[in-house]
Amino acid sequence: MSKIDPTARIADGAVIGEGTEIGPYCIIGAHVVIGSNCKLIGHVHITAQTTIGDDCTIYPFASLGTPPQSLSYRGELTKLKIGSGCTIRESVTMNAGTVASGGVTEVGDRNYFMNCSHVGHDCHVGNDVIFATSATLGGHCEIGDFVFIGGLSAVHQFTRIGPQVMVGGVCGVRDDVIPFGLVNGQYAVLEGLNLIGMKRRKFTKQRLATVRAFYQKLFHGPATFAERLEAARPLAGDDPAIGEILDFIGKGKRPLCLPAIAK
Numbered sequence: 001m002s003k004i005d006p007t008a009r010i011a012d013g014a015v016i017g018e019g020t021e022i023g024p025y026c027i028i029g030a031h032v033v034i035g036s037n038c039k040l041i042g043h044v045h046i047t048a049q050t051t052i053g054d055d056c057t058i059y060p061f062a063s064l065g066t067p068p069q070s071l072s073y074r075g076e077l078t079k080l081k082i083g084s085g086c087t088i089r090e091s092v093t094m095n096a097g098t099v100a101s102g103g104v105t106e107v108g109d110r111n112y113f114m115n116c117s118h119v120g121h122d123c124h125v126g127n128d129v130i131f132a133t134s135a136t137l138g139g140h141c142e143i144g145d146f147v148f149i150g151g152l153s154a155v156h157q158f159t160r161i162g163p164q165v166m167v168g169g170v171c172g173v174r175d176d177v178i179p180f181g182l183v184n185g186q187y188a189v190l191e192g193l194n195l196i197g198m199k200r201r202k203f204t205k206q207r208l209a210t211v212r213a214f215y216q217k218l219f220h221g222p223a224t225f226a227e228r229l230e231a232a233r234p235l236a237g238d239d240p241a242i243g244e245i246l247d248f249i250g251k252g253k254r255p256l257c258l259p260a261i262a263k
Helices: 195-200 205-220 225-238 240-250
Strands: 049-052 063-066 079-082 093-095 104-107 181-184 189-193
Touching (some): 189 195, 205 225
Parallel strands (some): 063 093
């Protein structure tokens, strides 16, 4: 059975999964669905059509499913979806989506959101992602799997960050970041590949050497970036990571985050 503190306020219609604990002074809206074996420590606020997967832990003063911070919002009931196994620390905020963009903000599984981090409306966040303290997403961002966003860093609205990217601390990300990239600086520039993350994902020395050689040709070779990109397209089959990077670039509609010397 679920354990619900008598000071919590749970609206009629809310669904609380088996084994879930709702701590003191939590407020749960009528359209909220919380999975099994979750733990809301206390003072947690959840509203809108928010669904939370199993085995999540949510700390005090987190606010989930609140209205999108968009001037186009007119009070519609929209959604926030959070996967399983997530840890959401103190004062984290996640907004529901907007009708114009499909009405859904989506967060994957096994993510760790440190205190005061924020997920804006209509964002799509992958799995196994870490947001450090006060990491912030503007609306409509796309964040791949195994991404780390450093403390006090902010990602501009509509920006894509590919899988396995490392974003340094106190960093403003205005452009799309290739998969496996390492970005840093007050206004983010591409500093190289996230080699530590790649090693943790079991990249062999040979694979690392292949992808690093491709990176050097693409971002530091002769000619313009557009010419280097065209010349690099036949290399897509050399390694799955190279194919992923080229596919990511090909689908982009916004500027790409480049090394400072390549801009």
